Amino acid sequence: MEIAPSWLQVWMVPGCQPLIWFCLKYQKLHLVYDYMPHDSLSKHLFVTAGSPTILSWDCRSKIITGAAQGLHHFHIHGCVTSSNILIESDFTACLGDFGSSDLVKMSSEMDVFFFGVVVIEVVSGHRSSGDDLPMVLGNGFKFLVDWVWALHEKGCILDALDANLGIISSYNGCQNRNMVEAKKILLIGLARSHPDPKKRLKIETVVDILKSNSMPPPQVPQPKPNHGG
Numbered sequence: 226m227e228i229a230p231s232w233l234q235v236w237m238v239p240g241c242q243p244l245i246w247f248c249l250k251y252q253k254l255h256l257v258y259d260y261m262p263h264d265s266l267s268k269h270l271f272v273t274a275g276s277p278t279i280l281s282w283d284c285r286s287k288i289i290t291g292a293a294q295g296l297h298h299f300h301i302h303g304c305v306t307s308s309n310i311l312i313e314s315d316f317t318a319c320l321g322d323f324g325s326s327d328l329v330k331m332s333s334e335m336d337v338f339f340f341g342v343v344v345i346e347v348v349s350g351h352r353s354s355g356d357d358l359p360m361v362l363g364n365g366f367k368f369l370v371d372w373v374w375a376l377h378e379k380g381c382i383l384d385a386l387d388a389n390l391g392i393i394s395s396y397n398g399c400q401n402r403n404m405v406e407a408k409k410i411l412l413i414g415l416a417r418s419h420p421d422p423k424k425r426l427k428i429e430t431v432v433d434i435l436k437s438n439s440m441p442p443p444q445v446p447q448p449k450p451n452h453g454g
Contacts, residue, residue, distance in 0.1 A: 263311075263312035263313065263314065263316065264311070264312065265307065265308050265309070265310060265311055265312070265321075266288060266307040266308070266310040266311070266312060266318065266343075266347070267306075267307040267308045267310075269312065270307055270346060270347060270350060271307075271350070271352060279389045279390075280316075281390075282390050282403045282406075282407070284316045285347050285348065285390075286406060286410070286435075287316055287317065287318070288310065288312065288316065288317075288318040288347060289318070289344055289347055289410060289435065290318075290432075290435045290436065291317050291318030291319065292305075292310050292318045292320060292340070292343070293340070293428060293431050293432050293435055294432055295318070295319060295320035296320060296336060296340055296428050297428045297429055297431075297432050304339075305320070305335075305336050305339040305340045305343060306339065306343065307343050307346055307347070309321050310343065336428075337417055337422070337425045337426075337427075337428070338417065338418050338422075338425065340417055340428070340431075341370070341413070341414045341415065341416070341417025341418035341425070342369065342370055342414070342418060344410060344411075344413055344414035344417065345369055345370060345373050345385070345411065345414035345415075345418075346369065347410075348385065348386060348387065348407055348410055348411050348414070349369065349373070349385045349386065349387055350387030350388075350389060350390075351369050351372075351387075352369065353368065353369050353370070354367055354368050354369065355367070358372045359372075359384075361375040361376055361379060362375065362378075362379060370414075370415070370418050371449070372385070373385045373411060373414065373415060374415060374448070374449035375448075375449075377411075377412075377415060377445060377447055377448075377449075378447045378448035378449065380447075382408060382411050382412070383404060383407065383408055383411075385411055386404075386407055390403075408442065409434065409442040410435075412442040412443055412445050413426060413431055413434060413435070413442065413443060415445045416443040416445050417431065419445075419450070420449065420450055420451060420452045421450065421452055426443050430443075
C-alpha cells in the first residue's frame with residue numbers, strides 16, 4: 226500500500242488531529258491519533274436526550290475557525306463532516322479520519338461544498354438533511370443548505386440560528402456582536418456551497434474572514450443561482 230506523503234505531515238498542522246504513530250504491516254496501514262476527549266462535533270451539535278451541554282456561540286465560532294485552518298493546511302481531506310471534526314478539551318477543532326475517502330474520489334471541490342454544509346450545521350443546529358425544517362415562503366425543504374438559501378433570499382438569514390443559543394431572544398433592535406458574526410458565518414457557508422463550483426469561496430479567504438474583525442462577509446447572490454449562474 227502506498228502511503229501518501231501528505232498524511233505524514235499533518236500531525237503538527239493546526240486544525241488537524243495529531244498523528245502520533247503509524248505502522249504498515251501485512252499491507253495494512255495502522256494509524257494512531259492523539260486522544261480527543263470531547264469526541265466528535267456531531268455528538269455535541271445535534272441535541273438529543275443524551276446530548277452533552279449545548280455548545281455556546283463562542284465554542285461554535287472557535288470550532289469553525291479551527292476546522293477551516295485544518296482544511297486550509299491539508300488542502301484535500303475527502304470527507305469533511307461534523308462526525309469527522311473532533312473536539313479537544315479546550316474545544317479546539319481538529320479534522321480527523323483522513324483517508325476515509327477511499328470509497329469515493331477525493332477532490333477539493335467536494336471539501337469546499339461539504340465544509341459549507343458543516344458551517345451551516347454548526348450555526349443552525351440542524352443536520353444537513355432529514356430534519357424537520359420550518360417552511361419558507363410556503364415551501365418545505367429536505368436539505369439544510371436549500372433552506373438557508375431560501376431564508377437568505379427572503380432577507381431573514383438569521384432565522385437559521387439555533388434557537389438554543391438564545392442570541393435572537395436578546396435582539397433589541399440592533400444586531401449584537403454574536404449576531405453579526407453568525408450572519409457572516411452563514412454567508413460563508415452559502416458561499417462555500419454555491420451551485421457553481423468555480424464560484425465557491427476559497428478556503429484561504431474563509432480563514433482570512435474568520436480571523437479578521439474588519440473584512441466584510443462574502444457577497445452571496447439572492448436568490449440561489451442555478452448551476453453556472
